[in-house]
Amino acid sequence: MGIKVENIFYTYQKKASNSTLALDNVSLTINDNDFVAIVGETGSGKSTLVQTFNALLVPDKGQVKVGDFAVNYKNRKSKKIRGLRKQVGLVFQFPEYQLFEETVEKDVAFGVKNFGANNEEALASAHRALRRVGLDESYYTRPPFELSGGERRKVAIAGILALNPDIIIFDEPTVGFDYSSAKELMNLIVSLHQSGRTIIVVTHDMDLVNTYAKKVFMLDHGKVVFEGEPSELFLYARENNCLDIPKVIKLALALKEKGMDIDINQIRSIDDLVKAINNWRQHNG
Protein backbone atom coordinates (compact mmCIF):
# COMPACT_ATOMS: atom_id res chain seq x y z
CA MET A 1 0.00 0.00 0.00
CA GLY A 2 1.23 3.50 -0.75
CA ILE A 3 0.76 6.94 0.76
CA LYS A 4 0.10 10.16 -1.10
CA VAL A 5 0.41 13.35 0.92
CA GLU A 6 -1.30 16.27 -0.77
CA ASN A 7 -0.58 19.83 0.40
CA ILE A 8 -1.10 19.29 4.10
CA PHE A 9 -0.84 21.87 6.86
CA TYR A 10 -0.86 21.23 10.58
CA THR A 11 -0.79 23.69 13.45
CA TYR A 12 -0.46 22.80 17.14
CA GLN A 13 -2.48 24.79 19.68
CA LYS A 14 -4.42 26.53 16.98
CA LYS A 15 -6.24 28.90 19.30
CA ALA A 16 -3.37 29.80 21.58
CA SER A 17 -1.00 32.68 21.08
CA ASN A 18 1.97 30.29 20.97
CA SER A 19 0.63 28.16 18.12
CA THR A 20 3.22 26.30 16.02
CA LEU A 21 2.89 25.64 12.31
CA ALA A 22 4.40 22.14 12.32
CA LEU A 23 3.59 21.16 8.73
CA ASP A 24 3.62 23.80 6.05
CA ASN A 25 2.22 22.66 2.71
CA VAL A 26 3.79 19.21 2.63
CA SER A 27 3.32 17.00 -0.43
CA LEU A 28 5.04 13.70 -1.07
CA THR A 29 4.45 10.23 -2.42
CA ILE A 30 5.49 6.93 -0.90
CA ASN A 31 4.95 3.91 -3.09
CA ASP A 32 3.98 0.39 -2.17
CA ASN A 33 6.94 -1.54 -0.71
CA ASP A 34 9.18 1.55 -0.58
CA PHE A 35 11.85 1.86 2.06
CA VAL A 36 11.71 5.53 2.94
CA ALA A 37 13.68 7.58 5.42
CA ILE A 38 12.46 10.90 6.79
CA VAL A 39 15.20 13.14 8.14
CA GLY A 40 15.51 16.67 9.46
CA GLU A 41 16.47 18.56 12.58
CA THR A 42 14.63 18.13 15.86
CA GLY A 43 11.38 20.06 15.67
CA SER A 44 11.25 20.04 11.88
CA GLY A 45 7.92 18.20 11.89
CA LYS A 46 8.89 14.58 11.21
CA SER A 47 6.86 13.05 14.01
CA THR A 48 3.92 15.28 13.20
CA LEU A 49 4.03 14.20 9.57
CA VAL A 50 4.07 10.47 10.27
CA GLN A 51 1.23 10.81 12.78
CA THR A 52 -0.99 12.02 9.97
CA PHE A 53 -0.35 8.74 8.14
CA ASN A 54 -2.54 6.80 10.56
CA ALA A 55 -4.85 9.71 11.38
CA LEU A 56 -3.60 10.27 14.93
CA LEU A 57 -3.36 13.83 13.71
CA VAL A 58 -5.67 15.07 11.00
CA PRO A 59 -4.29 17.78 8.70
CA ASP A 60 -5.98 21.18 9.02
CA LYS A 61 -5.82 21.50 5.25
CA GLY A 62 -5.00 19.08 2.46
CA GLN A 63 -5.15 15.31 2.73
CA VAL A 64 -3.18 12.12 3.12
CA LYS A 65 -4.35 9.30 0.88
CA VAL A 66 -3.51 5.91 2.32
CA GLY A 67 -4.71 3.15 0.02
CA ASP A 68 -8.19 4.35 -0.84
CA PHE A 69 -8.86 6.21 2.42
CA ALA A 70 -8.28 9.94 2.61
CA VAL A 71 -7.19 11.36 5.96
CA ASN A 72 -8.60 14.86 5.86
CA TYR A 73 -10.67 17.23 7.95
CA LYS A 74 -13.92 15.97 6.48
CA ASN A 75 -13.15 12.36 7.38
CA ARG A 76 -11.72 13.11 10.81
CA LYS A 77 -14.45 11.17 12.57
CA SER A 78 -14.81 8.40 10.02
CA LYS A 79 -15.36 4.85 11.24
CA LYS A 80 -12.66 3.72 8.83
CA ILE A 81 -9.93 5.35 10.89
CA ARG A 82 -9.64 2.32 13.15
CA GLY A 83 -9.15 0.08 10.15
CA LEU A 84 -6.50 2.46 8.92
CA ARG A 85 -4.64 2.18 12.21
CA LYS A 86 -4.44 -1.57 11.73
CA GLN A 87 -3.02 -1.16 8.21
CA VAL A 88 -0.57 1.56 9.14
CA GLY A 89 1.47 0.51 12.17
CA LEU A 90 3.24 3.33 13.98
CA VAL A 91 6.07 2.51 16.35
CA PHE A 92 6.60 5.59 18.51
CA GLN A 93 9.86 6.93 19.78
CA PHE A 94 10.57 5.14 23.09
CA PRO A 95 7.66 2.72 22.57
CA GLU A 96 8.71 0.86 25.72
CA TYR A 97 6.64 3.38 27.67
CA GLN A 98 3.32 2.09 26.34
CA LEU A 99 3.46 -1.38 27.94
CA PHE A 100 0.94 -2.09 30.67
CA GLU A 101 -0.23 -5.71 30.75
CA GLU A 102 0.94 -8.27 33.30
CA THR A 103 2.74 -10.43 30.78
CA VAL A 104 4.65 -9.86 27.59
CA GLU A 105 2.34 -12.04 25.48
CA LYS A 106 -0.78 -10.30 26.80
CA ASP A 107 0.66 -6.93 26.00
CA VAL A 108 1.49 -7.92 22.45
CA ALA A 109 -1.93 -9.56 22.02
CA PHE A 110 -3.68 -6.46 23.37
CA GLY A 111 -3.78 -4.60 20.05
CA VAL A 112 -4.84 -7.69 18.11
CA LYS A 113 -7.79 -8.14 20.45
CA ASN A 114 -8.71 -4.48 20.09
CA PHE A 115 -9.18 -5.14 16.42
CA GLY A 116 -11.59 -7.94 17.07
CA ALA A 117 -9.56 -11.15 17.25
CA ASN A 118 -10.44 -13.74 19.89
CA ASN A 119 -8.04 -14.77 22.63
CA GLU A 120 -6.40 -17.72 20.87
CA GLU A 121 -5.93 -15.90 17.57
CA ALA A 122 -4.51 -12.92 19.40
CA LEU A 123 -2.05 -15.03 21.39
CA ALA A 124 -1.00 -16.89 18.24
CA SER A 125 -0.28 -13.60 16.46
CA ALA A 126 1.50 -12.37 19.57
CA HIS A 127 3.78 -15.38 19.68
CA ARG A 128 4.57 -15.07 15.98
CA ALA A 129 5.41 -11.39 16.41
CA LEU A 130 7.55 -12.04 19.49
CA ARG A 131 9.56 -14.71 17.67
CA ARG A 132 10.01 -12.30 14.81
CA VAL A 133 11.61 -9.68 17.07
CA GLY A 134 13.81 -12.37 18.60
CA LEU A 135 12.07 -13.05 21.93
CA ASP A 136 11.53 -16.77 22.57
CA GLU A 137 8.97 -18.68 24.69
CA SER A 138 10.81 -17.91 27.90
CA TYR A 139 9.63 -14.30 27.59
CA TYR A 140 5.95 -14.96 26.97
CA THR A 141 4.74 -14.96 30.55
CA ARG A 142 7.24 -12.55 32.07
CA PRO A 143 6.05 -9.13 33.27
CA PRO A 144 7.22 -6.53 30.75
CA PHE A 145 8.43 -4.20 33.49
CA GLU A 146 11.15 -6.64 34.51
CA LEU A 147 12.79 -6.60 31.10
CA SER A 148 15.69 -4.44 30.01
CA GLY A 149 15.01 -1.29 28.01
CA GLY A 150 16.00 -2.95 24.74
CA GLU A 151 13.82 -5.99 25.38
CA ARG A 152 10.89 -3.78 26.30
CA ARG A 153 11.25 -1.92 23.06
CA LYS A 154 11.21 -5.24 21.21
CA VAL A 155 7.98 -6.15 23.00
CA ALA A 156 6.45 -2.84 21.98
CA ILE A 157 7.51 -3.35 18.38
CA ALA A 158 6.05 -6.85 18.46
CA GLY A 159 2.81 -5.25 19.62
CA ILE A 160 2.63 -3.40 16.32
CA LEU A 161 3.89 -6.30 14.17
CA ALA A 162 1.20 -8.56 15.64
CA LEU A 163 -1.40 -6.38 13.92
CA ASN A 164 0.22 -7.36 10.62
CA PRO A 165 0.20 -3.85 9.12
CA ASP A 166 0.99 -3.18 5.46
CA ILE A 167 2.83 0.01 6.20
CA ILE A 168 5.12 0.23 9.21
CA ILE A 169 6.43 3.54 10.48
CA PHE A 170 9.32 3.69 12.94
CA ASP A 171 9.88 7.01 14.70
CA GLU A 172 13.57 7.11 15.65
CA PRO A 173 13.69 3.39 16.37
CA THR A 174 17.36 3.04 17.23
CA VAL A 175 17.70 6.02 19.59
CA GLY A 176 19.41 4.91 22.78
CA PHE A 177 20.29 1.46 21.42
CA ASP A 178 23.76 0.00 21.49
CA TYR A 179 25.39 -0.98 18.21
CA SER A 180 24.34 -4.62 18.12
CA SER A 181 20.73 -4.00 19.19
CA ALA A 182 20.43 -1.30 16.57
CA LYS A 183 21.87 -3.63 13.95
CA GLU A 184 19.49 -6.39 15.00
CA LEU A 185 16.53 -4.03 14.80
CA MET A 186 17.57 -2.83 11.35
CA ASN A 187 17.84 -6.44 10.17
CA LEU A 188 14.30 -6.98 11.39
CA ILE A 189 13.12 -3.89 9.52
CA VAL A 190 14.88 -5.07 6.35
CA SER A 191 13.21 -8.47 6.60
CA LEU A 192 9.83 -6.78 7.04
CA HIS A 193 10.57 -4.79 3.91
CA GLN A 194 11.54 -7.92 2.02
CA SER A 195 8.28 -9.58 2.98
CA GLY A 196 6.46 -6.85 1.09
CA ARG A 197 5.74 -4.13 3.65
CA THR A 198 6.18 -0.44 3.05
CA ILE A 199 8.71 0.88 5.55
CA ILE A 200 9.02 4.46 6.75
CA VAL A 201 11.82 5.29 9.19
CA VAL A 202 12.22 8.66 10.88
CA THR A 203 15.85 8.98 11.86
CA HIS A 204 18.89 11.14 12.57
CA ASP A 205 21.27 8.32 11.74
CA MET A 206 22.75 9.03 8.32
CA ASP A 207 24.62 5.72 8.22
CA LEU A 208 21.26 4.04 8.57
CA VAL A 209 19.81 6.19 5.79
CA ASN A 210 22.76 5.40 3.56
CA THR A 211 22.70 1.67 4.17
CA TYR A 212 18.99 0.96 4.04
CA ALA A 213 16.81 3.71 2.58
CA LYS A 214 15.80 3.73 -1.08
CA LYS A 215 14.35 7.20 -0.86
CA VAL A 216 14.74 10.11 1.55
CA PHE A 217 12.67 13.14 2.42
CA MET A 218 14.19 15.95 4.41
CA LEU A 219 12.02 18.32 6.40
CA ASP A 220 12.95 21.77 7.60
CA HIS A 221 10.56 23.99 9.54
CA GLY A 222 7.62 21.91 8.37
CA LYS A 223 8.53 21.99 4.68
CA VAL A 224 9.96 19.26 2.46
CA VAL A 225 13.30 20.74 1.37
CA PHE A 226 14.75 17.65 -0.25
CA GLU A 227 13.53 14.43 -1.80
CA GLY A 228 15.61 11.84 -3.60
CA GLU A 229 18.08 9.02 -3.09
CA PRO A 230 20.50 8.94 -0.14
CA SER A 231 23.53 9.76 -2.31
CA GLU A 232 21.76 12.85 -3.63
CA LEU A 233 20.84 13.81 -0.08
CA PHE A 234 24.49 13.80 0.92
CA LEU A 235 25.43 16.03 -1.99
CA TYR A 236 22.61 18.36 -0.96
CA ALA A 237 23.78 18.22 2.64
CA ARG A 238 27.35 19.06 1.69
CA GLU A 239 26.19 22.05 -0.32
CA ASN A 240 23.94 23.32 2.45
CA ASN A 241 26.25 22.34 5.25
CA CYS A 242 23.65 20.40 7.16
CA LEU A 243 23.21 16.81 8.42
CA ASP A 244 25.93 14.49 9.54
CA ILE A 245 27.23 12.97 6.29
CA PRO A 246 28.49 9.39 6.83
CA LYS A 247 32.28 9.08 6.95
CA VAL A 248 32.30 6.51 4.17
CA ILE A 249 30.49 8.97 1.89
CA LYS A 250 32.83 11.80 2.87
CA LEU A 251 35.77 9.58 1.99
CA ALA A 252 34.20 8.50 -1.29
CA LEU A 253 33.48 12.13 -2.20
CA ALA A 254 37.06 13.11 -1.35
CA LEU A 255 38.46 10.26 -3.46
CA LYS A 256 36.19 11.25 -6.30
CA GLU A 257 37.48 14.81 -6.15
CA LYS A 258 41.02 13.46 -6.36
CA GLY A 259 40.05 11.91 -9.69
CA MET A 260 39.00 8.41 -8.70
CA ASP A 261 35.98 7.35 -10.70
CA ILE A 262 33.45 6.34 -8.03
CA ASP A 263 29.68 6.17 -8.36
CA ILE A 264 28.46 7.63 -5.06
CA ASN A 265 25.11 6.02 -5.72
CA GLN A 266 26.63 2.58 -5.20
CA ILE A 267 28.35 3.34 -1.89
CA ARG A 268 26.08 1.99 0.83
CA SER A 269 28.76 0.63 3.13
CA ILE A 270 32.52 0.38 3.68
CA ASP A 271 32.55 -2.88 1.71
CA ASP A 272 31.02 -1.07 -1.27
CA LEU A 273 33.73 1.57 -1.09
CA VAL A 274 36.48 -1.07 -0.88
CA LYS A 275 34.97 -2.80 -3.90
CA ALA A 276 34.78 0.48 -5.81
CA ILE A 277 38.42 1.28 -5.02
CA ASN A 278 39.52 -2.21 -6.08
CA ASN A 279 37.54 -1.87 -9.28
CA TRP A 280 39.15 1.44 -10.02
CA ARG A 281 42.61 -0.02 -9.33
CA GLN A 282 42.02 -2.89 -11.73
CA HIS A 283 40.90 -0.55 -14.49
CA ASN A 284 43.72 1.92 -13.93
CA GLY A 285 46.57 -0.54 -13.38
Next chain:
Amino acid sequence: MASTTFGRYSFRDTFIHRLDARNKIFLMILIMVGIFFQFHLWSTALLLSGIYFAALIVIMVISKVNFFSLFKSLGAMWFFIIILMVIYIFIPNDNYYLPVAFRIGSLEVRWDAFCQTGYIILRLIIMISLTMVLTSTTKPMDMTNAFEWYMLPLKPLHFPSHEIAMTLSIALRFIPTLLDETERIMKAQASRGVDFNHGGLFKRMGAVIALIIPLFVSALERSEELANAMIVRGYDPSAKRTKYRLLRFSWRDIIAFLLVGSAFALIIVLFVYDNNGSDLDLIYRLFQVKGF
Protein backbone atom coordinates in the same frame (compact mmCIF):
# COMPACT_ATOMS: atom_id res chain seq x y z
CA MET B 1 -6.95 14.08 20.33
CA ALA B 2 -8.23 16.43 23.01
CA SER B 3 -5.92 19.24 23.95
CA THR B 4 -4.93 18.99 27.55
CA THR B 5 -3.73 22.46 28.35
CA PHE B 6 -6.25 23.87 30.78
CA GLY B 7 -5.01 24.73 34.23
CA ARG B 8 -1.47 25.18 32.99
CA TYR B 9 0.21 28.43 33.99
CA SER B 10 0.39 30.77 31.07
CA PHE B 11 1.79 34.24 31.28
CA ARG B 12 -0.60 37.15 30.73
CA ASP B 13 -0.34 40.55 32.26
CA THR B 14 -3.68 40.81 34.03
CA PHE B 15 -5.02 42.03 37.34
CA ILE B 16 -5.42 38.49 38.59
CA HIS B 17 -1.99 37.34 37.43
CA ARG B 18 -0.45 40.20 39.38
CA LEU B 19 -2.16 39.42 42.68
CA ASP B 20 0.06 38.14 45.47
CA ALA B 21 -0.05 34.34 45.49
CA ARG B 22 -0.70 34.20 49.25
CA ASN B 23 -3.65 36.53 48.86
CA LYS B 24 -4.95 34.58 45.86
CA ILE B 25 -4.86 31.30 47.74
CA PHE B 26 -6.57 32.84 50.76
CA LEU B 27 -9.32 34.48 48.71
CA MET B 28 -9.83 31.31 46.72
CA ILE B 29 -10.35 29.36 49.92
CA LEU B 30 -12.68 32.06 51.22
CA ILE B 31 -14.79 31.88 48.05
CA MET B 32 -14.90 28.11 48.21
CA VAL B 33 -16.03 28.13 51.81
CA GLY B 34 -18.71 30.65 50.83
CA ILE B 35 -19.82 28.46 47.96
CA PHE B 36 -20.08 25.48 50.22
CA PHE B 37 -22.53 27.07 52.62
CA GLN B 38 -25.66 25.03 52.16
CA PHE B 39 -28.80 27.10 51.66
CA HIS B 40 -32.17 25.57 52.29
CA LEU B 41 -34.47 27.86 50.39
CA TRP B 42 -34.21 26.98 46.74
CA SER B 43 -34.73 30.54 45.57
CA THR B 44 -31.75 31.73 47.61
CA ALA B 45 -29.62 28.72 46.70
CA LEU B 46 -30.20 28.93 42.97
CA LEU B 47 -30.03 32.72 42.86
CA LEU B 48 -26.70 32.60 44.65
CA SER B 49 -25.42 29.89 42.33
CA GLY B 50 -26.32 32.14 39.43
CA ILE B 51 -24.43 35.01 41.01
CA TYR B 52 -21.40 32.78 41.69
CA PHE B 53 -21.50 31.67 38.10
CA ALA B 54 -21.65 35.23 36.81
CA ALA B 55 -18.74 36.14 39.09
CA LEU B 56 -16.79 33.18 37.76
CA ILE B 57 -17.34 34.34 34.18
CA VAL B 58 -16.12 37.82 35.14
CA ILE B 59 -13.02 36.33 36.79
CA MET B 60 -12.38 34.19 33.73
CA VAL B 61 -12.65 37.16 31.42
CA ILE B 62 -10.40 39.33 33.56
CA SER B 63 -7.75 36.64 33.89
CA LYS B 64 -7.87 35.88 30.14
CA VAL B 65 -7.78 32.19 30.89
CA ASN B 66 -8.90 29.95 28.08
CA PHE B 67 -11.73 27.89 29.48
CA PHE B 68 -12.93 26.49 26.22
CA SER B 69 -11.33 23.12 26.86
CA LEU B 70 -12.60 23.04 30.44
CA PHE B 71 -16.20 23.39 29.42
CA LYS B 72 -15.68 20.78 26.75
CA SER B 73 -14.42 18.29 29.30
CA LEU B 74 -17.38 18.91 31.60
CA GLY B 75 -19.38 16.70 29.28
CA ALA B 76 -17.74 13.81 31.09
CA MET B 77 -19.68 14.69 34.26
CA TRP B 78 -22.91 13.05 33.10
CA PHE B 79 -22.02 9.89 34.99
CA PHE B 80 -21.63 11.82 38.21
CA ILE B 81 -24.89 13.66 37.58
CA ILE B 82 -26.78 10.39 37.23
CA ILE B 83 -25.34 9.01 40.47
CA LEU B 84 -26.32 12.17 42.34
CA MET B 85 -29.81 12.03 40.87
CA VAL B 86 -30.24 8.46 41.98
CA ILE B 87 -29.05 9.31 45.47
CA TYR B 88 -31.37 12.28 45.84
CA ILE B 89 -34.35 10.50 44.35
CA PHE B 90 -34.12 7.31 46.36
CA ILE B 91 -32.87 8.51 49.73
CA PRO B 92 -35.86 9.87 51.63
CA ASN B 93 -35.52 13.42 52.85
CA ASP B 94 -38.05 15.07 55.14
CA ASN B 95 -36.84 18.55 54.28
CA TYR B 96 -38.08 18.41 50.71
CA TYR B 97 -40.97 20.77 50.20
CA LEU B 98 -41.38 21.30 46.45
CA PRO B 99 -44.26 19.56 44.65
CA VAL B 100 -44.05 16.00 43.35
CA ALA B 101 -42.61 15.75 39.85
CA PHE B 102 -43.63 12.16 39.18
CA ARG B 103 -44.11 8.85 40.94
CA ILE B 104 -42.21 5.60 40.52
CA GLY B 105 -44.61 3.08 42.04
CA SER B 106 -45.25 4.34 45.54
CA LEU B 107 -42.15 6.53 45.53
CA GLU B 108 -42.81 10.23 45.18
CA VAL B 109 -40.06 12.06 43.36
CA ARG B 110 -40.06 15.72 44.30
CA TRP B 111 -38.59 18.59 42.32
CA ASP B 112 -36.20 19.04 45.22
CA ALA B 113 -34.14 16.09 43.99
CA PHE B 114 -33.46 17.87 40.71
CA CYS B 115 -32.74 21.20 42.37
CA GLN B 116 -30.36 19.45 44.75
CA THR B 117 -28.45 17.76 41.92
CA GLY B 118 -28.25 20.95 39.91
CA TYR B 119 -27.10 22.88 43.00
CA ILE B 120 -24.25 20.45 43.70
CA ILE B 121 -23.11 20.18 40.09
CA LEU B 122 -23.12 23.92 39.61
CA ARG B 123 -21.04 24.48 42.73
CA LEU B 124 -18.66 21.73 41.73
CA ILE B 125 -18.13 23.26 38.31
CA ILE B 126 -17.47 26.62 39.90
CA MET B 127 -14.96 25.12 42.33
CA ILE B 128 -13.07 23.28 39.60
CA SER B 129 -13.00 26.38 37.44
CA LEU B 130 -11.73 28.51 40.31
CA THR B 131 -8.90 26.08 41.03
CA MET B 132 -8.06 26.29 37.39
CA VAL B 133 -7.98 30.08 37.52
CA LEU B 134 -5.57 29.82 40.43
CA THR B 135 -3.19 27.39 38.72
CA SER B 136 -3.26 29.11 35.37
CA THR B 137 -2.61 32.59 36.75
CA THR B 138 0.00 31.78 39.39
CA LYS B 139 3.57 30.73 38.74
CA PRO B 140 4.21 27.33 40.33
CA MET B 141 7.17 28.81 42.19
CA ASP B 142 5.01 31.59 43.67
CA MET B 143 2.46 29.03 44.68
CA THR B 144 5.10 27.03 46.53
CA ASN B 145 6.47 30.09 48.26
CA ALA B 146 2.96 31.01 49.32
CA PHE B 147 2.35 27.54 50.76
CA GLU B 148 5.65 27.73 52.58
CA TRP B 149 4.69 31.13 53.97
CA TYR B 150 1.43 29.75 55.32
CA MET B 151 3.30 26.92 57.01
CA LEU B 152 5.83 29.26 58.68
CA PRO B 153 4.09 29.30 62.04
CA LEU B 154 4.58 25.53 62.22
CA LYS B 155 8.32 25.76 61.73
CA PRO B 156 9.20 25.88 65.47
CA LEU B 157 7.32 22.58 65.85
CA HIS B 158 9.81 20.99 63.41
CA PHE B 159 7.06 20.71 60.86
CA PRO B 160 8.71 19.89 57.49
CA SER B 161 7.26 22.96 55.80
CA HIS B 162 10.07 23.38 53.29
CA GLU B 163 9.97 19.73 52.28
CA ILE B 164 6.23 19.83 51.81
CA ALA B 165 6.44 23.04 49.81
CA MET B 166 9.21 21.58 47.65
CA THR B 167 7.21 18.40 47.05
CA LEU B 168 4.22 20.50 46.10
CA SER B 169 6.19 22.64 43.71
CA ILE B 170 7.73 19.60 42.05
CA ALA B 171 4.32 18.02 41.73
CA LEU B 172 2.99 21.22 40.16
CA ARG B 173 6.01 21.47 37.90
CA PHE B 174 5.32 17.96 36.65
CA ILE B 175 1.69 18.52 35.71
CA PRO B 176 2.48 19.79 32.19
CA THR B 177 5.01 16.99 31.69
CA LEU B 178 2.43 14.45 32.75
CA LEU B 179 -0.13 15.99 30.41
CA ASP B 180 2.32 15.69 27.52
CA GLU B 181 3.06 12.14 28.57
CA THR B 182 -0.67 11.39 28.71
CA GLU B 183 -1.11 12.62 25.18
CA ARG B 184 1.86 10.59 23.98
CA ILE B 185 0.62 7.38 25.58
CA MET B 186 -2.92 7.96 24.33
CA LYS B 187 -1.58 8.23 20.81
CA ALA B 188 0.59 5.14 21.21
CA GLN B 189 -2.36 3.12 22.49
CA ALA B 190 -4.64 4.51 19.78
CA SER B 191 -2.16 3.10 17.28
CA ARG B 192 -2.83 -0.27 18.89
CA GLY B 193 -6.54 0.13 18.33
CA VAL B 194 -7.63 1.62 21.66
CA ASP B 195 -10.60 3.89 21.23
CA PHE B 196 -10.75 6.49 24.00
CA ASN B 197 -13.87 8.20 22.73
CA HIS B 198 -16.34 5.44 22.02
CA GLY B 199 -17.53 2.18 23.47
CA GLY B 200 -19.33 1.07 26.60
CA LEU B 201 -18.29 1.44 30.20
CA PHE B 202 -16.26 -1.77 30.21
CA LYS B 203 -14.36 -0.85 27.06
CA ARG B 204 -13.62 2.60 28.32
CA MET B 205 -12.34 1.20 31.57
CA GLY B 206 -9.91 -0.96 29.62
CA ALA B 207 -8.79 2.10 27.68
CA VAL B 208 -8.18 4.02 30.91
CA ILE B 209 -6.07 1.18 32.33
CA ALA B 210 -3.98 1.15 29.16
CA LEU B 211 -3.35 4.83 29.86
CA ILE B 212 -2.94 4.93 33.64
CA ILE B 213 -0.42 2.12 34.08
CA PRO B 214 2.19 3.37 31.58
CA LEU B 215 1.65 6.85 33.01
CA PHE B 216 2.41 5.66 36.54
CA VAL B 217 5.42 3.67 35.44
CA SER B 218 6.93 6.62 33.62
CA ALA B 219 6.08 9.02 36.46
CA LEU B 220 7.80 6.76 38.98
CA GLU B 221 10.85 6.40 36.79
CA ARG B 222 10.98 10.13 36.31
CA SER B 223 10.65 10.86 40.01
CA GLU B 224 13.49 8.51 40.77
CA GLU B 225 15.66 10.19 38.14
CA LEU B 226 14.80 13.61 39.53
CA ALA B 227 15.57 12.59 43.11
CA ASN B 228 18.93 11.20 42.05
CA ALA B 229 19.71 14.33 40.04
CA MET B 230 18.91 16.49 43.06
CA ILE B 231 21.04 14.41 45.40
CA VAL B 232 23.95 14.42 42.96
CA ARG B 233 23.81 18.21 42.90
CA GLY B 234 23.97 18.38 46.65
CA TYR B 235 20.36 19.15 47.52
CA ASP B 236 19.90 19.28 51.26
CA PRO B 237 16.32 19.71 52.46
CA SER B 238 17.37 21.13 55.82
CA ALA B 239 19.72 23.78 54.44
CA LYS B 240 18.99 27.48 54.95
CA ARG B 241 17.98 29.15 51.73
CA THR B 242 17.32 32.55 50.26
CA LYS B 243 14.71 33.58 47.73
CA TYR B 244 15.27 35.36 44.47
CA ARG B 245 11.71 36.55 44.07
CA LEU B 246 9.78 37.80 47.04
CA LEU B 247 6.02 37.84 47.28
CA ARG B 248 4.67 41.33 47.59
CA PHE B 249 1.31 42.76 48.63
CA SER B 250 0.07 45.64 46.44
CA TRP B 251 -2.98 47.88 46.04
CA ARG B 252 -4.50 45.23 43.77
CA ASP B 253 -4.46 42.77 46.63
CA ILE B 254 -6.29 45.22 48.85
CA ILE B 255 -9.00 45.75 46.22
CA ALA B 256 -9.41 42.02 45.62
CA PHE B 257 -9.45 41.39 49.35
CA LEU B 258 -12.15 43.98 49.95
CA LEU B 259 -14.29 42.71 47.09
CA VAL B 260 -14.15 39.07 48.05
CA GLY B 261 -14.35 39.89 51.77
CA SER B 262 -17.54 41.90 51.43
CA ALA B 263 -19.10 39.26 49.20
CA PHE B 264 -18.26 36.69 51.86
CA ALA B 265 -19.83 38.85 54.57
CA LEU B 266 -22.96 39.14 52.46
CA ILE B 267 -23.15 35.38 52.10
CA ILE B 268 -22.90 34.98 55.87
CA VAL B 269 -25.78 37.43 56.37
CA LEU B 270 -27.88 35.57 53.84
CA PHE B 271 -26.97 32.29 55.45
CA VAL B 272 -28.19 33.43 58.85
CA TYR B 273 -31.40 34.70 57.30
CA ASP B 274 -31.87 31.44 55.42
CA ASN B 275 -31.44 29.34 58.53
CA ASN B 276 -33.95 31.41 60.47
CA GLY B 277 -36.57 29.57 58.50
CA SER B 278 -38.36 32.12 56.39
CA ASP B 279 -41.07 30.77 54.11
CA LEU B 280 -40.50 33.36 51.43
CA ASP B 281 -39.29 30.84 48.90
CA LEU B 282 -39.87 32.21 45.42
CA ILE B 283 -39.31 28.88 43.72
CA TYR B 284 -41.96 27.27 45.90
CA ARG B 285 -44.39 30.02 44.98
CA LEU B 286 -43.52 29.76 41.33
CA PHE B 287 -44.38 26.08 41.33
CA GLN B 288 -47.68 26.82 43.08
CA VAL B 289 -48.65 29.56 40.69
CA LYS B 290 -47.95 27.35 37.74
CA GLY B 291 -50.16 24.76 39.32
CA PHE B 292 -47.77 21.89 39.63
